[in-house]
Amino acid sequence: xxxxxxxxxxxxxxxxxxxxxxxxxxxxxxxxxxxxxxxxxxxxxxxxxxxxxxxxxxxxxxxxxxxxxxxxxxxxxxxxxxxxxxxxxxxxxxxxxxxxxxxxxxxxxxxxxxxxxxxxxxxxxxxxxxxxxxxxxxxxxxxxxxxxxxxxxxxxxxxxxxxxxxxxxxxxxxxxxxxxxxxxxxxxxxxxxxxxxxxxxxxxxxxxxxxxxxxxxxxxxxxxxxxxxxx
Amino acid sequence: xxxxxxxxxxxxxxxxxxxxxxxxxxxxxxxxxxxxxxxxxxxxxxxxxxxxxxxxxxxxxxxxxxxxxxxxxxxxxxxxxxxxxxxxxxxxxxxxxxxxxxxxxxxxxxxxxxxxxxxxxxxxxxxxxxxxxxxxxxxxxxxxxxxxxxxxxxxxxxxxxxxxxxxxxxxxxxxxxxxxxxxxxxxxxxxxxxxxxxxxxxxxxxxx
Numbered sequence: 001x002x003x004x005x006x007x008x009x010x011x012x013x014x015x016x017x018x019x020x021x022x023x024x025x026x027x028x029x030x031x032x033x034x035x036x037x038x039x040x041x042x043x044x045x046x047x048x049x050x051x052x053x054x055x056x057x058x059x060x061x062x063x064x065x066x067x068x069x070x071x072x073x074x075x076x077x078x079x080x081x082x083x084x085x086x087x088x089x090x091x092x093x094x095x096x097x098x099x100x101x102x103x104x105x106x107x108x109x110x111x112x113x114x115x116x117x118x119x120x121x122x123x124x125x126x127x128x129x130x131x132x133x134x135x136x137x138x139x140x141x142x143x144x145x146x147x148x149x150x151x152x153x154x155x156x157x158x159x160x161x162x163x164x165x166x167x168x169x170x171x172x173x174x175x176x177x178x179x180x181x182x183x184x185x186x187x188x189x190x191x192x193x194x195x196x197x198x199x200x201x202x203x204x205x206x207x208x209x210x211x212x213x214x215x216x217x218x219x220x221x222x223x224x225x226x227x228x229x230x231x
Numbered sequence: 232x233x234x235x236x237x238x239x240x241x242x243x244x245x246x247x248x249x250x251x252x253x254x255x256x257x258x259x260x261x262x263x264x265x266x267x268x269x270x271x272x273x274x275x276x277x278x279x280x281x282x283x284x285x286x287x288x289x290x291x292x293x294x295x296x297x298x299x300x301x302x303x304x305x306x307x308x309x310x311x312x313x314x315x316x317x318x319x320x321x322x323x324x325x326x327x328x329x330x331x332x333x334x335x336x337x338x339x340x341x342x343x344x345x346x347x348x349x350x351x352x353x354x355x356x357x358x359x360x361x362x363x364x365x366x367x368x369x370x371x372x373x374x375x376x377x378x379x380x381x382x383x384x385x386x387x388x389x390x391x392x393x394x395x396x397x398x399x400x401x402x403x404x405x406x407x408x409x410x411x412x413x414x415x416x417x418x419x420x421x422x423x424x425x426x427x428x429x430x431x432x433x434x435x436x437x438x439x
Contacts, residue, residue, distance in 0.1 A: 025307035025396065030319035038301040045370055046378040046391045049430055054372065057392070057435060066439040080298040091328035091367060102292045109294075121326040122300035131294075132284050139438045147273070147284040153433035158426040160392040160435055164419040171416070178415020188425040189439050196433040207374040214354070214386035218376055222369035224305035224327060228298035 027062045037076035043225040048198050056083045058225050059192040070156050070191045075101040078230040086222040089208040092118040099195045106154035107131040124228050151198040159192040300324050305368035307396040313338040331366050338362035352403040353410040392428045
């Protein structure tokens with residue numbers, strides 16, 4: 001690589017101070033949520049071990065070290081964790097799965113149509129339907145609830161995210177010119193709080209084809225995760 | 232004779248009714264116990280309460296109120312990579328249907344700021360196409376078939392726990408049209424998690 005090209009890239013990286021805040025995929029991504037109980041660490045959506053099911057996983061409150069910090073980490077009863085599903089590709093939530101803590105349990109609502117959608121989607125009320133619930137797990141006491149083809153979990157887990165964040169910081173700071181191989185996983189040995197729900201794909205209407213140009217014939221959903229605070 | 236016949240008919244009618252009733256109840260118990268079906272079934276300890284999945288009996292929980300958004304994520308690391316100070320907070324509270332109009336040009340500027348020599352990525356996207364797609368921060372999830380953020384075969388059909396999502400982002404930003412440019416910047420050298428994921432629910436590994 002020519003030096004000038006490298007400097008161009010490095011200069012861009014070095015000035016990109018936003019990246020200095022990178023902790024996990026979404027953790028500490030912006031000043032207003034950084035370090036709060038509403039700060040999302042990550043979001044995963046995949047086909048379950050049973051290919052008839054989807055799995056949604058949300059992680060919050062990252063970089064918990066083993067022992068007391070992990071044991072004392074707690075979900076916040078004022079924070080709604082909301083999985084959003086858009087099946088007709090208008091980027092507006094058609095269905096949501098909501099999770100919120102009460103007492104020693106996590107309560108789940110949906111999938112059901114949200115009260116607010118589209119341009120009002122930053123606002124939510126919790127569905128009035130009867131919830132499912134699961135007792136919040138600890139490291140030793142793992143609780144999984146099953147009902148109506150759905151499975152529910154909430155509690156501390158190992159952080160699934162992996163990245164050589166320290167090396168990335170060195171690159172940004174100009175003290176390294178590239179990554180190492182092998183690199184070092186900055187998140188090795190740390191935990192997160194997680195909420196995981198598995199549900200039958202049949203609970204959703206069909207997705208939309210032609211959305212993903214790299215799999216044009218496959219019906220797609222648009223899915224995303226939000227955290228919302230009680231006012 | 233006539234009355235006996237009537238009695239027989241009546242008895243068989245009663246029996247058949249009982250049978251029908253039993254069948255319905257069995258259906259509820261075995262097939263579809265829910266916390267709002269109006270009967271005590273499943274592992275409930277009262278009508279639609281108690282047990283591992285319903286609200287505790289005699290306890291009223293308050294789920295009322297308005298909740299307002301503070302954070303959002305679709306694809307991994309989008310705000311972190313493409314956001315800049317000044318609009319990262321607003322990105323987190325912008326609905327996906329408004330994101331492209333509000334952030335695409337800012338994302339494109341940021342992409343070219345990170346890699347001034349960007350021409351295209353391995354998906355064949357120009358800077359505008361790439362940032363148009365990623366400024367709409369939702370995750371595509373395939374209704375059928377394998378899900379993966381990127382595994383060489385599947386492209387953006389979901390996100391598994393073990394997907395090396397940061398390498399894919401670095402590859403798209405720095406790798407050029409053939410994925411071969413800037414070899415020292417397109418992979419962080421960490422390709423797997425430090426704990427093994429479970430093949431069964433809840434899939435994430437237990438805490439350290």
